Amino acid sequence: MLDEIIREYNEAVFDTDRERALEVIHSAVAAGVTPDDVIFRVVVPAIQQMVKGISEHFDANLAQHFMASQIASEVTDAMLELIGTAPTSVGKVVIGAADGDLHSLGKRIVIGCLKPQMIDVVDLGVNVPCERFVDEALASDAQVIGISAMMLHTARGENGCLGVRRLLKERGLERKIKVIVGGAPYRFDPGLYKAVGADAWADDGIAAGQIIKDLIREVSR
Amino acid sequence: MITALERLVAAINGEKSDRIPIFCNLLDQGAKELGLTPHEYYSSGANVAEAQIRMRAKFGYDNLWSLFYVGKEAELLGCEKIRFALNGPPNVEDYVIKSWDDVEKLQIPDDITTHPAFEQQRICLDILRREADGKVPICAYITSTMTLPVLLMGMEMWMELLFIGPADIRNVLLEKCHEFFVKELKAYRDGGANVLVYSNPFGSPETVPMRFFLEHSLPWIERDIQAVGTTGIVYYCGMSRFNRVLDAVIARTGIGVYYLSPLDDVAEGKRIVAGRGLTCGVINDIRLVDWSVDEIHEEVRRLIEAGMPGSKFLFGTGVMPACIPDGHIRAMLDAAYEYGSWENRG
Numbered sequence: 001m002l003d004e005i006i007r008e009y010n011e012a013v014f015d016t017d018r019e020r021a022l023e024v025i026h027s028a029v030a031a032g033v034t035p036d037d038v039i040f041r042v043v044v045p046a047i048q049q050m051v052k053g054i055s056e057h058f059d060a061n062l063a064q065h066f067m068a069s070q071i072a073s074e075v076t077d078a079m080l081e082l083i084g085t086a087p088t089s090v091g092k093v094v095i096g097a098a099d100g101d102l103h104s105l106g107k108r109i110v111i112g113c114l115k116p117q118m119i120d121v122v123d124l125g126v127n128v129p130c131e132r133f134v135d136e137a138l139a140s141d142a143q144v145i146g147i148s149a150m151m152l153h154t155a156r157g158e159n160g161c162l163g164v165r166r167l168l169k170e171r172g173l174e175r176k177i178k179v180i181v182g183g184a185p186y187r188f189d190p191g192l193y194k195a196v197g198a199d200a201w202a203d204d205g206i207a208a209g210q211i212i213k214d215l216i217r218e219v220s221r
Numbered sequence: 222m223i224t225a226l227e228r229l230v231a232a233i234n235g236e237k238s239d240r241i242p243i244f245c246n247l248l249d250q251g252a253k254e255l256g257l258t259p260h261e262y263y264s265s266g267a268n269v270a271e272a273q274i275r276m277r278a279k280f281g282y283d284n285l286w287s288l289f290y291v292g293k294e295a296e297l298l299g300c301e302k303i304r305f306a307l308n309g310p311p312n313v314e315d316y317v318i319k320s321w322d323d324v325e326k327l328q329i330p331d332d333i334t335t336h337p338a339f340e341q342q343r344i345c346l347d348i349l350r351r352e353a354d355g356k357v358p359i360c361a362y363i364t365s366t367m368t369l370p371v372l373l374m375g376m377e378m379w380m381e382l383l384f385i386g387p388a389d390i391r392n393v394l395l396e397k398c399h400e401f402f403v404k405e406l407k408a409y410r411d412g413g414a415n416v417l418v419y420s421n422p423f424g425s426p427e428t429v430p431m432r433f434f435l436e437h438s439l440p441w442i443e444r445d446i447q448a449v450g451t452t453g454i455v456y457y458c459g460m461s462r463f464n465r466v467l468d469a470v471i472a473r474t475g476i477g478v479y480y481l482s483p484l485d486d487v488a489e490g491k492r493i494v495a496g497r498g499l500t501c502g503v504i505n506d507i508r509l510v511d512w513s514v515d516e517i518h519e520e521v522r523r524l525i526e527a528g529m530p531g532s533k534f535l536f537g538t539g540v541m542p543a544c545i546p547d548g549h550i551r552a553m554l555d556a557a558y559e560y561g562s563w564e565n566r567g
Contacts, residue, residue: 016384016430063429066380100306102314105377152507152542153309184460188483188507195511 002041005033010046014060016067018074025075035079043072043116051207065205066105069112076116089120091216094137095146096124099159103150106183109205110146110212117213130163137177143219144212145179147198155185156196165197178215182208224356225283229416233477233499235532241525241561244360244501244537245282245554247273248290249310253543260305263289266344274352280554285353287346287414288362295372296338297330298401308543318374321386324394327373329401333408343412350413361414363406365421367441368459369398399444406449417453418480419445424470425461425482434466439473446474455480455501460539467493480537487527491534501535502528504553509538509545514552521556529561536561 005028012021025038033042050060050068080087093114095107104126111121122140124132133145145164149155156162161181168174181198182205193201200215202208223231223238231238251272252262262268266289273285290311292303302315318324330336334343349359364372370379373394382391406417422428423438446454456463456470457480463470464485470476477498481490483505491500502524509517521536528534536557541550559565 014430016433018385061427061430063380063384063433067384070385100304100309102304102312102375104375105380108377151309151312152510153306153544156510156544157308185507188460188505189511192507 001031002033002037006042006045006049009042010049013046013050013068013071014064016063018067018071021071022074025078029082035082038079039076039116043075047072047113047116047206047209051210060204060206062105065109069109069205073112073115087118090118090213091144091220092120092122092140092142093144093146093212093216094122094124094133094140094142096128096133096148097126098147098149098154098157098161099129099163100127100157101149101151101154101160101183102126103148103183106148106150106205107146110148110182110202110208113206113209114212117209119209119212119216130159130161130167133164134167134171134173134177138173143177143216145177146208146212147179147181149181149183149185151183152185155181155183155192161193161196161198176219178219180208180212180215226353226356226358226415228283229358229535232532232535235496237532237563240558240563241529241532242283242535243554243557243561244284244535245280245550246284246286246360246538246540247276247280247550248286248288248540249543250276250541258305259307259311263305263311264341266341266346267348269341270345270348270352273349277357280550281558282554284358284360284416285349286360286362287342287349287409287412288360289342289345291362291364291420292372293338293342294364294369294401294405297333297336297405298327298373300372310540310543313372316374316378318370318378318394321382321390323374324390324397327394327397329397329404333401333404334411339408346409346412346414353413358416359414360416360418361409361412362418362420363402363409365419365424365442366395366399366402366445367423367438368421369402370394371422373398395441399441399448402445403448410449410453415453416455416478417449418455418457419476420457420459422459422461424456424466425458425463426465427461427463427482428458431465435469439466439469442470443473446476451475451477454478458482460484460503464490464493471497478535483539487524491528491531494533496531496533499533499535500528501537503537503539506539506541506545509549509553510542512549514549517549517552518556521553522560525557525560 009024178199180200182202186201229242252259254272292313299317304314455478462482462485480501487502
């Protein structure tokens with residue numbers, strides 16, 4: 001039954017049909033699927049299938065990423081309410097748009113995908129100075145800093161990822177906190193993440209969730 | 222001697238001139254050219270026009286830009302705060318639409334040309350028209366109906382309204398944006414712009430699903446183009462790929478120029494256009510920052526080899542980042558002049 005639910009849920013997400021996706025979930029709960037299973041055996045596998053699909057079969061588009069993340073986030077909130085107890089957190093990430101960058105969509109997609117994977121997120125908003133990224137990561141004991149940049153000057157600027165790397169180095173935090181970047185300039189230059197001192201980059205918000213999870217594991221080892 | 226405009230017209234008509242037309246889109250570089258801060262530079266239409274003329278004289282490419290920065294359109298619709306950066310493009314900092322209730326309040330100016338926010342734009346166009354003297358294409362940037370809301374409320378809020386929000390509010394906003402689009406395009410055309418870049422990331426299947434494109438984006442594209450005609454219109458999706466929808470756009474709109482994404486396959490794009498228009502092969506200018514001169518030459522050669530056979534081809538750039546060294550711009554253009562020469566091909 002779960003395979004069928006995942007298939008129907010995924011189809012609705014690919015069609016950016018939020019109503020249908022929520023209906024699939026409500027029907028599943030009504031048919032006896034537990035909230036735990038909805039999150040971990042429907043929503044999370046659906047995200048993983050989307051990541052796999054993007055890399056192997058098709059180019060998903062921005063709207064699908066947005067809707068997949070939005071729906072995953074909504075379903076997770078609803079299921080957590082049904083579960084009643086707070087789930088065990090896998091790790092924590094602080095995320096924001098780089099200094100001088102006012103674009104917010106990318107990080108919202110990432111946040112929506114992290115929620116069902118039980119990764120706590122501290123959303124720093126847009127136009128975030130590099131000092132704040134590091135200070136907040138330390139204060140919240142986060143394993144990962146996520147920096148979004150939609151323009152080349154905010155991706156390459158001294159107050160963006162380069163500045164965060166400099167501070168992590170100065171404070172001896174490089175093994176404790178990993179840095180991931182994302183945004184249009186990185187898509188047009190897949191090697192750029194290394195030039196700005198990041199540990200990883202993600203081509204899209206959906207893929208970012210998985211990479212952040214891997215980085216958290218790396219730090220926790 | 223052939224003029225830049227004649228070169229462009231020859232390419233559109235599928236005729237060989239001395240070389241293919243080459244468009245190099247230098248905007249923020251203008252401030253450095255005049256030794257001004259971006260804020261000082263963009264506060265004056267005379268500055269923008271002067272820098273455009275100087276940079277074209279220096280590098281020898283085939284176009285002039287009347288665009289200051291994309292947020293200018295938001296200023297015409299009430300935006301009062303633009304964020305200027307020292308090393309990058311200005312951005313809208315304060316959105317006109319902060320809640321869906323603001324959509325109803327959005328006012329479209331009766332006459333854009335008399336709007337205070339258009340004054341410096343008009344001055345710039347006047348100078349460019351006079352200096353170009355019908356010899357150099359003058360480009361204008363006009364955001365499509367479907368994409369304009371991004372400048373008014375941000376991408377995140379527009380995605381919400383488009384895919385989750387109330388359809389009636391979305392439709393009211395699109396109608397208003399269409400009204401603005403038509404007026405704005407006419408203002409630029411009347412002002413002397415003859416290359417009208419119709420910017421529409423929502424016309425790319427990288428932004429929206431194919432079904433959404435066919436049911437929503439394409440009808441709005443048709444409506445936009447029917448309202449203004451195809452003369453001078455360039456289809457452009459803001460660096461997003463659109464080869465997959467090229468055929469549908471050509472068939473339904475009759476637009477004659479297609480400015481591909483650097484990530485599109487140029488040869489495939491040219492095959493799909495199939496002589497029905499001018500194909501523009503666009504270099505990945507993010508990579509121009511770090512590529513060596515040899516790598517730049519090789520990439521320019523690859524693009525031109527893919528698109529030039531059979532004519533009806535233009536070589537172009539995206540909106541060139543300010544940090545590209547002048548030497549790399551020169552290397553790119555030298556390669557384009559060399560490989561794009563019909564005379565060298567014999």
